[in-house]
Amino acid sequence: MKNEFEWIRSIAPSKHRRASVIKGIGDDAAVIRPKVGYDIVLAVDTLVEGVHFTKNTMPLKAIGYKALAVNVSDLAAMGAEPLYYMVSIAVPKENWEQEEINEIYEGMGEAGEEYDMDLIGGDTISTSRDLVITVQVTGRVEEYRQLLRSDAETNDIVFLTGPVGMSAAGLDELLEKGKDAWGDDPFIQAHQWPIAHVEHGRFFAESGERIALNDVSDGVAHEAKEIAESSGVDLHLDWEKMPRLDLFQHVPLTKQRKWLLHGGEDFSLLGTMRASLFQQMKKQLQKKGLSLYQIGEVRPGRGNVWLKHEGTEKLLYDGGYTHF
Numbered sequence: 001m002k003n004e005f006e007w008i009r010s011i012a013p014s015k016h017r018r019a020s021v022i023k024g025i026g027d028d029a030a031v032i033r034p035k036v037g038y039d040i041v042l043a044v045d046t047l048v049e050g051v052h053f054t055k056n057t058m059p060l061k062a063i064g065y066k067a068l069a070v071n072v073s074d075l076a077a078m079g080a081e082p083l084y085y086m087v088s089i090a091v092p093k094e095n096w097e098q099e100e101i102n103e104i105y106e107g108m109g110e111a112g113e114e115y116d117m118d119l120i121g122g123d124t125i126s127t128s129r130d131l132v133i134t135v136q137v138t139g140r141v142e143e144y145r146q147l148l149r150s151d152a153e154t155n156d157i158v159f160l161t162g163p164v165g166m167s168a169a170g171l172d173e174l175l176e177k178g179k180d181a182w183g184d185d186p187f188i189q190a191h192q193w194p195i196a197h198v199e200h201g202r203f204f205a206e207s208g209e210r211i212a213l214n215d216v217s218d219g220v221a222h223e224a225k226e227i228a229e230s231s232g233v234d235l236h237l238d239w240e241k242m243p244r245l246d247l248f249q250h251v252p253l254t255k256q257r258k259w260l261l262h263g264g265e266d267f268s269l270l271g272t273m274r275a276s277l278f279q280q281m282k283k284q285l286q287k288k289g290l291s292l293y294q295i296g297e298v299r300p301g302r303g304n305v306w307l308k309h310e311g312t313e314k315l316l317y318d319g320g321y322t323h324f
């Protein structure tokens with residue numbers, strides 16, 4: 001067992017991918033040199049044992065991988081390029097071994113490699129119970145190109161960059177069967193190894209177009225409501241247009257609705273863009289092997305979300321995951 005400081009040295013990267021890191025781990029704070037012409041984008045998200053994961057729902061490596069990926073997803077939703085991350089980890093005195101924490105860091109390192117980011121610092125503390133991992137990420141976006149949820153306008157179309165509901169479906173299976181559910185099943189994979197849609201975010205930002213964007217961490221209904229409210233418009237969604245995998249075909253409708261609309265943790269991006277842009281953007285994205293689905297449109301309103309389903313349009317209950 002290493003002591004705290006030996007352990008920190010053992011997880012510190014020996015070199016950085018980004019030349020802009022002036023000082024990483026090993027002083028009172030990290031120092032980075034921002035690139036001229038870019039705005040800095042910052043986000044922080046925490047994963048808590050029992051709330052976001054348990055040892056039965058997530059492999060240790062996946063906990064680390066997901067802790068970084070969910071943060072990168074917020075950078076993607078701003079159109080930013082991920083650059084650096086910091087980690088604060090509160091380790092319970094019982095039930096967690098150093099070897100297990102190392103595995104979490106291995107998973108985080110894998111995500112760091114995937115998104116080309118440097119670990120530049122953090123904090124290590126003990127706690128009485130339940131592991132808590134907080135990751136702070138820094139990214140950059142070309143000046144004034146950030147993609148805000150307040151930018152939706154009447155006559156825009158509403159889009160999703162990928163399927164939703166898979167992570168929630170996986171979680172239900174994991175809560176029921178525990179480790180017996182682990183494996184290649186796409187729902188389980190979606191829950192344990194989420195993918196942040198950075199390429200989509202960057203493509204939208206680089207286009208220079210006005211695009212409103214949110215990542216789907218708390219469910220489509222909730223994220224759509226956030227866009228509608230902050231843009232002062234109404235979003236009209238169409239159930240039939242939601243990207244739905246064949247895998248959902250035999251699932252009862254109430255469950256489909258719960259997973260697809262209120263599930264969350266999918267980390268697809270939900271957004272709006274000018275209607276005339278949609279086909280060309282879809283084609284360009286397809287060339288990169290990326291998808292884009294139109295699921296509705298934006299109309300004048302006061303921040304409400306409507307869902308057309310089985311011929312009638314109703315106000316969509318905006319319930320998603322809430323911590324209080």
Ligand SMILES: Nc1ncnc2c1ncn2[C@@H]1O[C@H](COP(=O)(O)OP(=O)(O)O)[C@@H](O)[C@H]1O
Binds near residue numbers: 045074217218
């Ligand atoms: N405890 C807090 N203190 C300060 N700002 C917060 C706190 N919690 C959330 N925020 C801010 O509120 C906004 C929404 O947060 P959140 O719903 O967690 O976003 P997301 O779902 O994209 O992670 C963000 O700007 C976030 O930085």
Ligand SMILES: Cc1ncc(C[n+]2csc(CCOP(=O)(O)OP(=O)(O)O)c2C)c(N)n1
Binds near residue numbers: 045052057218264265
């Ligand atoms: C053991 C367990 N129970 C429940 C969930 C489901 N869950 C936990 S947090 C959450 C929403 C997303 O997390 P949050 O902390 O709200 O992230 P943010 O919206 O800030 O990105 C969901 C769907 C889970 N992942 N694991």
Ligand SMILES: [Mg+2]
Binds near residue numbers: 044
């Ligand atoms: Mg958050």
Ligand SMILES: [Mg+2]
Binds near residue numbers: 214216
């Ligand atoms: Mg978000």
Ligand SMILES: [Mg+2]
Binds near residue numbers: 217
């Ligand atoms: Mg949330």
